Amino acid sequence: MTPGKGSGRDTALSERPALDPPSWFTEQANVQDPSITERFEDDWPDCWAAAADLLEWDREYDAVFRGSEEPPFEWFPGGRLNASYNCLDRHLPERKNQLALIWEGHLGESRSYTYRELYREVNAFAAALRERGVTQDDVVTVYLPMVPELPVTMLACARLGVRHNVVFAGFSADALAERMERTGSEYLVTCDGYYRRGSAVAQKNKADNARIAVEQAVEVVVVDSLGLDVHLGEGYHDYDSLLERHRGTDVEPVPRAADDPLFRIYTSGTTGEPKAVDHTTGGYLAHVAWTSQSVLDIKPDDTYWCSADIGWITGHSYIVYGPLALGTTTVLYNGTPDHPEKDRLWELIDRYAVDVFYTAPTAIRAFMKWGEEYPAEHDLSSLRLLGTVGEPIDRRAWEWYREHIGGGECPVVDTWWQTETGAILVSTLPGVDEMKPGSAGKPLPGIETAVVDPAGQAVEQGTAGELVVTRPWPGMPKSLLAGERWGEAATRGDEWRYYPEDGVVEDDDGYLTFLGRVDDAINVAGRRFSTMELESTVAGVPGVAEAAVVGADHPTTGTAIYAYVSPERGRSEEHLREEIEAAVADAIGEMATPREIVFTPDLPKTRSGKVMRRLLTAVANDEELGDISALRNPAILGELRTTTSNR
Numbered sequence: 001m002t003p004g005k006g007s008g009r010d011t012a013l014s015e016r017p018a019l020d021p022p023s024w025f026t027e028q029a030n031v032q033d034p035s036i037t038e039r040f041e042d043d044w045p046d047c048w049a050a051a052a053d054l055l056e057w058d059r060e061y062d063a064v065f066r067g068s069e070e071p072p073f074e075w076f077p078g079g080r081l082n083a084s085y086n087c088l089d090r091h092l093p094e095r096k097n098q099l100a101l102i103w104e105g106h107l108g109e110s111r112s113y114t115y116r117e118l119y120r121e122v123n124a125f126a127a128a129l130r131e132r133g134v135t136q137d138d139v140v141t142v143y144l145p146m147v148p149e150l151p152v153t154m155l156a157c158a159r160l161g162v163r164h165n166v167v168f169a170g171f172s173a174d175a176l177a178e179r180m181e182r183t184g185s186e187y188l189v190t191c192d193g194y195y196r197r198g199s200a201v202a203q204k205n206k207a208d209n210a211r212i213a214v215e216q217a218v219e220v221v222v223v224d225s226l227g228l229d230v231h232l233g234e235g236y237h238d239y240d241s242l243l244e245r246h247r248g249t250d251v252e253p254v255p256r257a258a259d260d261p262l263f264r265i266y267t268s269g270t271t272g273e274p275k276a277v278d279h280t281t282g283g284y285l286a287h288v289a290w291t292s293q294s295v296l297d298i299k300p301d302d303t304y305w306c307s308a309d310i311g312w313i314t315g316h317s318y319i320v321y322g323p324l325a326l327g328t329t330t331v332l333y334n335g336t337p338d339h340p341e342k343d344r345l346w347e348l349i350d351r352y353a354v355d356v357f358y359t360a361p362t363a364i365r366a367f368m369k370w371g372e373e374y375p376a377e378h379d380l381s382s383l384r385l386l387g388t389v390g391e392p393i394d395r396r397a398w399e400w401y402r403e404h405i406g407g408g409e410c411p412v413v414d415t416w417w418q419t420e421t422g423a424i425l426v427s428t429l430p431g432v433d434e435m436k437p438g439s440a441g442k443p444l445p446g447i448e449t450a451v452v453d454p455a456g457q458a459v460e461q462g463t464a465g466e467l468v469v470t471r472p473w474p475g476m477p478k479s480l481l482a483g484e485r486w487g488e489a490a491t492r493g494d495e496w497r498y499y500p501e502d503g504v505v506e507d508d509d510g511y512l513t514f515l516g517r518v519d520d521a522i523n524v525a526g527r528r529f530s531t532m533e534l535e536s537t538v539a540g541v542p543g544v545a546e547a548a549v550v551g552a553d554h555p556t557t558g559t560a561i562y563a564y565v566s567p568e569r570g571r572s573e574e575h576l577r578e579e580i581e582a583a584v585a586d587a588i589g590e591m592a593t594p595r596e597i598v599f600t601p602d603l604p605k606t607r608s609g610k611v612m613r614r615l616l617t618a619v620a621n622d623e624e625l626g627d628i629s630a631l632r633n634p635a636i637l638g639e640l641r642t643t644t645s646n647r
């Protein structure tokens with residue numbers, strides 16, 4: 001591979017030095033054979049039996065895939081299985097005393113569960129839910145922080161064949177009520193409260209308000225997380241008392257059809273209103289188990305840690321279902337990375353000798369901002385593989401992650417996927433593929449994508465376009481299996497395709513570099529610039545911790561580029577301004593030089609840590625903000641309005 005192919009233009013994206021996977025990693029990797037892609041290609045769709053065969057089926061599927069060019073599609077038709085059985089029961093003969101779950105609280109309190117203990121708790125709670133009258137038509141809403149009772153509730157639901165709908169614990173009562181009403185959910189599992197950055201959040205109060213706000217009657221189970229003296233009135237139950245009553249009961253896992261729903265989840269709400277997504281039992285679990293094994297390289301003996309919140313799809317797939325399906329030890333952390341100190345995560349990796357760590361670019365950029373001395377204080381040599389997901393990761397952050405967390409040794413996988421895809425679709429296979437910092441990699445074996453223009457026509461290699469997924473995949477949700485599509489995607493062309501609405505450029509090796517949301521691309525005087533290309537150039541300037549770039553109206557030039565920049569501590573803004581302008585002019589061109597550079601201590605972000613560019617555009621244009629329920633730090637908007645208009 002020669003460096004410098006990239007987007008085919010002389011831009012920041014075109015310098016792509018490739019790194020081979022280290023041989024010590026390849027020798028132990030779950031996937032070592034580079035011909036896997038070819039084999040999957042020759043054998044599609046039957047290649048996906050490799051994923052299904054990681055699971056235990058109560059009834060073997062009749063075919064791997066059924067469908068023609070058009071939906072409806074079916075994965076593993078005829079097959080029946082239970083997700084809780086696959087994550088617990090089947091591991092007991094070999095691993096009953098191995099840890100399934102290590103939980104660490106915000107101030108160092110901890111609890112762990114062996115597979116046998118987790119099995120018992122899940123069975124007892126499943127028995128309790130069954131006794132409360134929960135049936136397969138119900139949806140159990142779960143409004144819990146990162147406590148062990150969260151995965152226990154999910155697995156108890158799965159055991160009964162009942163859908164769960166986990167709502168991120170930091171959401172407001174209104175956001176909870178809206179989701180419960182949209183799903184018609186009549187059961188809610190929550191807790192008294194929890195600590196966030198040292199202060200208590202009154203979770204039950206929020207749950208009470210949501211319960212009053214929804215039309216349907218709701219039964220509530222309350223976990224005692226903080227020992228608060230909360231009032232449990234009519235319709236409320238105490239989790240521990242329920243559990244006590246059913247301790248020792250074994251609940252027969254209910255086999256579900258492969259395409260029966262396992263759970264409902266809503267998308268993050270970064271670009272607009274959150275969308276409801278229903279994932280299947282067989283296809284989803286197979287895809288998640290297979291990618292946990294081949295991309296995250298998880299082995300049963302590993303201690304594995306994904307630092308996402310279970311409230312997002314990443315936590316569902318890669319804290320709970322994937323790792324437990326493979327029988328590994330998964331870490332659950334209820335706290336923030338900077339409390340009590342900014343070395344909290346590194347302390348935990350050191351203490352538990354974590355083998356594989358999976359996090360998000362937003363977290364990595366925060367670690368960079370805080371400084372490399374925090375990880376340097378700890379022994380991180382247990383780490384074998386690092387992963388990232390959630391947003392494009394620029395080269396500088398990628399390299400920092402590998403250097404300062406991975407000791408310059410660990411491979412890094414940049415995994416692209418979405419709530420709607422259920423599991424990873426694009427990534428390198430860490431034992432087989434070379435890595436190109438800043439580029440996610442190829443579509444996984446068995447996944448087919450294309451890059452198209454707005455009319456849906458394939459663009460030339462090296463030209464930026466929109467990603468489309470051109471073949472079904474096992475983790476696809478129910479609505480896509482049935483042929484419903486989201487948003488505008490439905491109106492484009494006749495051929496079946498899924499439009500994730502992400503911009504991308506493909507290099508000569510088939511590697512995909514993500515350029516940001518299609519809707520965020522900036523058009524200046526007829527030229528399109530990707531947010532990722534601009535942002536990674538700005539973020540590449542030493543002293544810049546984080547940057548977001550949007551197009552907004554300008555009285556003289558029409559659309560102009562606005563850069564919002566969060567500097568590292570102690571940097572001179574005037575100096576940075578010049579450096580940023582020079583870097584953009586140099587890497588992309590004079591035309592792309594930001595018209596305005598606004599310095600800010602923080603950027604508006606979703607509760608899952610993604611930059612909400614539409615709010616920056618609204619601020620720059622002095623417009624209405626629209627739905628900000630997903631916004632984590634509303635205070636920053638007032639500050640930005642002032643700095644943007646005073647510029």
Ligand code: ATP
Nearest residue numbers: 267268269270271390391392415416417418419514
């Ligand atoms: P909403 O759909 O409600 O606007 P959202 O798209 O942020 O919210 P998610 O499903 O959590 O909700 O996020 C998926 C999106 O995150 C992808 O479409 C993509 O834009 C981005 N993303 C995820 N992983 C990567 C990655 N490795 N590289 C680039 N972008 C990524």
Ligand code: MG
Nearest residue numbers: 267268271418
């Ligand atoms: Mg989305």
